[in-house]
Amino acid sequence: MKTLSIATNEIKQSLSNKRTLVFLLAFPICLMLILGLALSNAFNSSIKIEDFRVLYLVKGNTEVEQAFQSFIKEVKKNGVQFTRTNDEIDAKKAVKENKYVGLVEVTDQGIQLYENNANAIKGSLLKGMLKTFADKVNLATTVAKTDPGKVQDVLADSGQNNYVQETSINSYKEPHAMDYYAVAMTNLAAFFGMMSAVYLIRGERQRKTDIRLSAAPISKMEILSGKVLGGILTNVLCMLIIVLVSKWVFKASWGDHLAVVFLVLLSEVILAVSLGVGISYMIKTDNTVNAITMVFVQVAAFFGGSYFPIDDVDSFGGIFTRLSPLYWANNAINKVIYLNDMTPAVHTMMWNLGIAVLFLLISVISMRRREGL
Amino acid sequence: MKVLEMQNVTKKFGDFVAVDNVTLSVDEGEIFGFLGPNGAGKSTSINMIAGLLRLNEGKIKILGKDISKSNQFAKKNIGIVPQDIAIYEELTAFENVKFFAGLYGLRGEALNERVEEALEFVGLSDKAKSHPKDFSGGMKRRLNIACAIAHRPKLIILDEPTVGIDPQSRNYILQSVRKLNEMGCTIIYTSHYMEEVEEVCTRIAIIDHGKIIAEGTKAQLKSIITNTKDVWVGVTSCREVDPDELKDIAGVQEVQINWEDNVIKINSAIDVNNLNKIIRYFINHNIEIRSLEEKAPNLETVFLTLTGRNLRDK
Numbered sequence: 150m151k152t153l154s155i156a157t158n159e160i161k162q163s164l165s166n167k168r169t170l171v172f173l174l175a176f177p178i179c180l181m182l183i184l185g186l187a188l189s190n191a192f193n194s195s196i197k198i199e200d201f202r203v204l205y206l207v208k209g210n211t212e213v214e215q216a217f218q219s220f221i222k223e224v225k226k227n228g229v230q231f232t233r234t235n236d237e238i239d240a241k242k243a244v245k246e247n248k249y250v251g252l253v254e255v256t257d258q259g260i261q262l263y264e265n266n267a268n269a270i271k272g273s274l275l276k277g278m279l280k281t282f283a284d285k286v287n288l289a290t291t292v293a294k295t296d297p298g299k300v301q302d303v304l305a306d307s308g309q310n311n312y313v314q315e316t317s318i319n320s321y322k323e324p325h326a327m328d329y330y331a332v333a334m335t336n337l338a339a340f341f342g343m344m345s346a347v348y349l350i351r352g353e354r355q356r357k358t359d360i361r362l363s364a365a366p367i368s369k370m371e372i373l374s375g376k377v378l379g380g381i382l383t384n385v386l387c388m389l390i391i392v393l394v395s396k397w398v399f400k401a402s403w404g405d406h407l408a409v410v411f412l413v414l415l416s417e418v419i420l421a422v423s424l425g426v427g428i429s430y431m432i433k434t435d436n437t438v439n440a441i442t443m444v445f446v447q448v449a450a451f452f453g454g455s456y457f458p459i460d461d462v463d464s465f466g467g468i469f470t471r472l473s474p475l476y477w478a479n480n481a482i483n484k485v486i487y488l489n490d491m492t493p494a495v496h497t498m499m500w501n502l503g504i505a506v507l508f509l510l511i512s513v514i515s516m517r518r519r520e521g522l
Numbered sequence: 523m524k525v526l527e528m529q530n531v532t533k534k535f536g537d538f539v540a541v542d543n544v545t546l547s548v549d550e551g552e553i554f555g556f557l558g559p560n561g562a563g564k565s566t567s568i569n570m571i572a573g574l575l576r577l578n579e580g581k582i583k584i585l586g587k588d589i590s591k592s593n594q595f596a597k598k599n600i601g602i603v604p605q606d607i608a609i610y611e612e613l614t615a616f617e618n619v620k621f622f623a624g625l626y627g628l629r630g631e632a633l634n635e636r637v638e639e640a641l642e643f644v645g646l647s648d649k650a651k652s653h654p655k656d657f658s659g660g661m662k663r664r665l666n667i668a669c670a671i672a673h674r675p676k677l678i679i680l681d682e683p684t685v686g687i688d689p690q691s692r693n694y695i696l697q698s699v700r701k702l703n704e705m706g707c708t709i710i711y712t713s714h715y716m717e718e719v720e721e722v723c724t725r726i727a728i729i730d731h732g733k734i735i736a737e738g739t740k741a742q743l744k745s746i747i748t749n750t751k752d753v754w755v756g757v758t759s760c761r762e763v764d765p766d767e768l769k770d771i772a773g774v775q776e777v778q779i780n781w782e783d784n785v786i787k788i789n790s791a792i793d794v795n796n797l798n799k800i801i802r803y804f805i806n807h808n809i810e811i812r813s814l815e816e817k818a819p820n821l822e823t824v825f826l827t828l829t830g831r832n833l834r835d836k
C-alpha cells in the first residue's frame with residue numbers, strides 16, 4: 150500500500166515536471182515527425198527487392214525440384230533472383246561474403262537454407278517465402294545460419310514450424326519512413342527512461358526528502374520498489390502516448406500483433422529504469438552519472454538504428470549494434486510487424502528482463518549496505 | 523516518561539567524529555533546546571534519530587524502545603522537520619503533506635482531514651492548492667513543518683526551523699512550537715539562535731564539536747558560568763565618578779569606566795539587591811543618570827564562557 154503511494158507520488162511528480170515531459174514525450178514525437186517526413190523519399194527505395202539474389206543447389210534427382218522451379222518463377226515476379234550453383238563450398242563463401250542473401254539446398258529430405266546473419270531483413274523474408282513454399286508442398290524445412298566458421302541448424306532442433314505465418318509470397322511488406330521512426334522513436338523514448346530513473350533515488354537525496362522517507366515507518370525496500378514501479382509506470386504511460394500519437398496522428402503502422410509489441414516495449418522500459426537505478430547506485434558523483442547515462446543512451450541510439458535504419462549489422466556498427474538494447478528492440482518489433490516473426494521479440498524480452506533483474510539486484514544490495522537511501 | 527534517550531551515541535564520518543559520546547534524555551512535555559554553532563553535530567544527531575544515519579556506538583530509545591529494534595513503533599511516534607526544506611516542488615502544498623502523512627498509514631477521509639488540519643495549523647490553508655515554488659521562504663518553512671506533524675507524532679524534532687526567514691514568520695513558527703507543546707507534543711528544537719532557544723525552551727543542551735558541554739534549565743546554565751550580574755549606568759560625564767567609592771557598596775566587586783561612551787559598568791554579586799544604593803550614589807554626587815541597564819548573562823555569554831567562541835560567526 151505504501152509502495153503504491155510512493156509509486157503514485159512518483160508518477161504525479163514526473164508528469165508535472167516539464168523536463169520529463171520534454172524528454173519522454175515532446176522530443177521523441179518531434180524527432181519522429183521530422184525524420185519521418187524528411188526521409189520519406191529516401192526510405193521507399195532503401196530496401197530494393199531487385200537486389201534480392203539467392204543461390205540454390207539441387208542434390209540428387211528429386212521431385213521437389215519441379216515444385217521448386219515453379220516457386221522460383223513465381224517469386225521472380227517479385228524481383229527475387231534465384232541462381233543455380235553446383236559448388237556448395239563456393240556458394241557458402243559467396244553467402245558469407247554477403248553477395249547473396251542465402252543458399253537454398255533442395256534435397257529429397259526437403260529444403261535447407263544457409264543464410265548470412267548480417268542481412269537480417271532479407272534473410273527473414275527469404276525464410277518466410279521458403280516456409281510458405283514448403284507448407285504448400287508439404288515439405289520439411291531446415292534453416293541453418295552460417296556464422297563465420299560454424300554452421301548451425303536452427304529450425305531443425307527447435308522443432309518449431311509455425312513461426313512464419315505469411316500466407317502469400319506477395320504479402321511482403323516494408324516500412325515507410327514514418328513507420329520506421331514511429332518504432333525507433335518509441336523505443337528511444339522508452340530507453341530515455343534510464344535518464345530519469347537515475348534520479349529516482351538520487352533525486353530524493355538531492356531534495357533532502359530522503360530524511361523524511363527514512364524517518365517514516367516504511368522499509369527501504371518499500372521505498373525502492375515504489376520508486377521503481379513509479380518510474381516504470383510513468384515511462385509506460387509516455388510510451389503509450391507516443392504509440393497512440395504515431396498511430397492516430399502520423400498514421401504509422403504497428404502491425405497486427407500489438408500485444409507482442411507492447412510486451413517488448415514494456416520489457417525495454419523495465420530494462421531502462423533498472424539500468425538507471427543500478428547505475429545511480431554504482432557511481433558516486435552526479436556529473437559522472439549524467440555523463441555516463443547520456444553517452445550510453447546516445448551510443449545505443451546511434452548504433453541501434455534510432456536515427457537511421459541498419460541494413461547490414463556487420464558493415465555498420467558491428468559489436469556496438471549487437472550490444473545496443475535499442476537495436477534489439479527495433480529489430481524485434483520490426484520483425485513482429487513486417488514478418489510476423491516472434492523469435493527476436495522473445496529473445497529481446499528475455500535479455501531485457503534478465504539484465505533488469507541483475508541491475509535491480511545490484512541496487513538492492515547497494516541500498517542495504519548504504520546508510521540512508 | 524522519557525520520550526527520547528540517547529546513550530553514549532557516537533557518529534564518525536571516516537576519522538572525523540561528528541557526534542562524540544552524547545548522552546541525553548528528553549522528558550514528555552518538554553521543549554528541549556539543542557543549541558550549538560555550525561558543524562556542532564546537531565543535524566547529525568537528528569539524522570541518527572530519524573534512522574537516516576547509523577550509529578557507530580551507543581543506543582537511541584524512543585518512548586523506551588530501542589530504535590534499532592522496534593523501528594516501526596519509534597518511527598510512527600516521531601515527526602521530523604529537516605533543516606533543509608524537504609518538499610516536492612512539483613506537488614501542491616496539500617499533495618506534499620498528504621504524501622508524507624500517507625506514509626504513516628493514514629487513508630481516505632481521515633488522511634484529508636489531517637492534512638487540512640496540519641495546513642491550517644501552519645497558516646497555509648489558503649495556499650493548499652499552490653505549488654511551493656511560488657512560496658516565500660517563510661511559507662516553505664511552514665510547509666516543511668506541516669509535512670512533519672500531520673500524522674500527530676508524540677515527539678516533534680525541528681532542525682533550525684527558522685533559518686533565513688523574516689521576523690514575522692519566525693514569530694509565527696515560535697508560537698506554533700509553543701502551541702504544539704500545549705497540545706501535548708514533546709519538542710526538540712535545534713538552533714544556533716540563542717534568543718530563540720532562550721525564548722521557547724524549557725531545558726537546553728549545548729553541543730559543540732560533537733560533545734554536550736552543558737545541559738539544564740536556562741537558570742541552571744547561567745548559574746554554571748556566573749554568579750554575578752552587570753549594571754551599566756550611562757551618565758553625562760564620568761569625571762566625578764570614583765570607582766573605589768562605588769566598590770564600597772555591598773556586593774559590588776568590580777567597576778569599569780568607559781570614558782568614550784560615558785558608561786560605568788558595575789559588576790556585583792547576583793544575589794545582592796544593591797540597585798537602590800548604586801542609584802543613590804549617583805544622586806548624592808549630583809551625577810546625572812542618562813540610562814540604567816541591568817545585564818543578566820544570556821546563553822550567548824554562557825556559550826562564550828564555555829568555549830571561548832561566539833555561537834555564530836560575527
Ligand SMILES: Nc1ncnc2c1ncn2[C@@H]1O[C@H](COP(=O)(O)OP(=O)(O)OP(=O)(O)O)[C@@H](O)[C@H]1O
Binds near residue numbers: 538540564
Ligand atoms: N555525510 C557527511 N560526511 C562527512 N562529514 C559530515 C557529513 N555530515 C556532516 N558532516 C560533518 O559533521 C559535522 C557536524 O555536522 P552537522 O550537520 O551535524 O552540524 P550542525 O550542528 O547541524 O550544523 P549547522 O548548524 O550548520 O546545521 C560537520 O563538521 C560536518 O561537516
Ligand SMILES: [Mg+2]
Binds near residue numbers: 565566
Ligand atoms: Mg544542522
